[in-house]
Amino acid sequence: MIPPTSGIGAAVLALFAIVGFGAFLWRAYQLYRYLRLGRNEDRTDHFWRRVRDEIVVYLGQRRLLTRRYYGRGLTHALTFWGFLVITYGTCDLLLSGIFGRRMPGTESGVYVWILDLFAVAVLASIVIAAYRRLVIRPSRMHIALDGYVILGLIGLLMVSLLVFENAGIAAGILEPGQTPPPLAGLVHLGYSHDLALAVFSGAWWVHVVTVLAFAAYLPQSKHLHIATTLPNVFFRTQRPRGALDLIDDIEGRETFGAGSVRDLSWKQLLDAYTCTECGRCSQQCPALATGKPLDPQKIVLDIRDQLLREGPKLVGAPGDRGTPPARWAPTKAEELWSCTTCAGCVEVCPVTIEHIDKIVDMRRWLTMMEGDVPAEAQRSLTAIERAGNPWGQPPDTRADWAKDLGVPTFAEKPDAEYLYFVGCAASFDRRNQKVAEALVRILRAAEVSFAILGTEETCNGDPARRMGNEYLWQTQARQNMETFAKYGVRKVIASCPHCFNTIANEYPQLGGEYEVVHAVQLVRRLVNDGKLKLARGAAPRELVAYHDPCYLGRHNKIYDEPREALGALDGVEVVEIAPHNRERGFCCGAGGGRMWMEEKVGQRVNHKRVDQIVSVRDLVASEGAKVSKVASGCPFCLIMLDEGVGAKGVAEELKPVDVLEMVASRLEVSA
């Protein structure tokens, strides 16, 4: 269509464009300067993986098109894809309006069709989104004016687009040979030629001015994410989910963790710009769900707000460090200590924000710079330092559980193929010693060659690292790695997902590369390979609920193996604790060092978890079946579930067990 700009019109449009884009660029420049306050962090490794993420997460909208979100995800995806398509057309409008030049292909039949389809789809999506805000009002959503302004602007863009197309057709100002916009042309309003021209001209101007207003408004709004998601996804961490960031050269440093917005990395600040305030993270957070002061979305938005507040001052004053993040509010430290590092937030964030890293960086400052640690956490950190386990049990009793079982140590059996890294829980906690015993029976039945380190084993360091004491984690990790090296350990089995995660995903940061398996993975493999023979025969039907431990599931994507290991047992059927299962699993409350901290505020996380399990049990019971056990694959989950079923008075009928115990109880008895 021929733009309604000639002479003065083109000049006015050019002026508007300069103001609109100028406002955008000026704000963008400010934001960039604040961003550069952040510390350096290299996010350029794994280039092709980043390209793939960009295609899948950004273009493919994969994080929005997820279980239970497909409908809502689709409205966003259509709006986004529409934005990409229509922006091309917008460039054409501005270019032709100001310079009389066209973008290639905008008058082609294919483009005109696609543009029109998307214009209608976007309009429909906007109506749905507005309905959700106005009528449904989902609790997770932070409903504010900003959202309505954005929806209003997009709606106006689509309406004005369709109106000027419709009037343009009526006025007959299509370029020679151009396909008429098919959907906009469906309606015939019976305009006179002059009226059609006037409507075309008016709607066209409304459209392009709205575009420019949108550009100016965008960087002032949460809608900035349409610009920042592109780099934010590209520069997302390529570390394994379960691995925290390494503080390298720790002996040579003087400051540790985030004591200023300057100590957050530029990518963490970009995360803060990118937050869309959708509230999905908040909805998944076990701390928030049980009345703790933590809200993962607030962690991110506080960074954004503080950066915008302090940024102008800090940009001009290199020595000024501003207020430490953990002191932004009197309750801030309490927020930070409430996190179980379950990664529920990280999992669902549609724009790949990394919440845990921020929380841990702030904890690092509290712990290593300020020594400001909750008393119980301090006790367990000191216990790790002095006794090599967070419970402060006498270190020389670490292998007592194995004495009567005759489990060899590496000192006794240096040619063992696997190291069974027992971990502190299975070494010292009575209940979890039974899990270690079960694994020993399994490994023996499958004739796996293994040994333990005995009293030479020490805490893997995971609790220390997640409580913010990176130094202690490195000390523990190095000590274990030295012991591994002493015995030439190459393959490691862990029955604790926390041991598994830190040895598999974090020891490599210090040069410790091993082949690490979690025991349920190994069990699954041994059953598949026919090396582990299970008892066959008429076992009664048994329904077992499976609780996903965060460090097995979300952090390491081990969802299927434990279910398959249970399913391989005769008569056993796995019951899903839906919808809080697999990647939406609800934490037991013990991750991130919370195992050793008191939980005084709100409901206990493990009690809420048991409530969820009980409601699934009741649902199944209403169908005439009985869930008698809840299986897990983590010693902390087991302790928490045990406490939870006891407190809820269901200990007798809903017994927490470890998957390994179930498997060990069904081993084929050799004749």
Added chain:
Amino acid sequence: MKILVCAKQTPDSTVRVKVAPDGRSVDAAQITWAVSPYDEYAVEMALERKDADASTTVAVVSLGAARAKDSLRQALAMGCDEAILVSGPGAEALEGLGVAKALAAVAQEAKPDVVLCGRQASDDDQGLVGAALAEALGWPHVATVTKFAPADGGPAGSVNGIDVWKEVEGGHEVWRAPGPVVLTVQKSEKEPRYPSLPGIMKAKKKEIPEKDVASLGIGASLPKPEIVKMEPPAARGGGKIMKDGDAKRTAQELARLLREEAKVL
């Protein structure tokens, strides 16, 4: 104000102590050593005073083997300004009175306003050194202290008496000491602080001067009791769980067992 804290290095509470083959000493192999808990409270109490008044200086002294330096570094990492180790042949073998005399010599040189000791050490639980140190110095002594502060009044910078909060049955008393005083600490206001990493790094590099115990002139002829035998507590027998669901019968059976087997009724 100048504070001197006396800190003893004892086996950490996480250690399962074993009796050595001679039957009268502790097997020192594989022991993790730490500042005795009450002494750690004394360090914390001194640092709490320093938090309240930055002009306060806190020195910490330990008497014993060279490994006690690790514990002194812990105290430095927490925030003490300086540390002194009294060591040398015979230092470890000193008994309470000798230790008190050696510490008195250190205190006379350092001239603190307040000397803090834990109320007792976690290894021998004697509770002697603090009181004996006061005696050796000729200073007053207040026990089971939970807090202290300089008394009001007097010219700035001078210490015009010291107010001392001490725990007593069902409450606390406030005492006032006229001048230098030895306090034996029950508990600090807060739990002993967690040393910051920069604090640990700084403490690692800090010079800890050593004093030879022989140079302190404590004399050789102190009366000294002798340990003749050490025994670990008897192993605990397994408990008994009474599973009978009937409350009345369970109670009857429990009463019978308490009377006939445990013989406590």
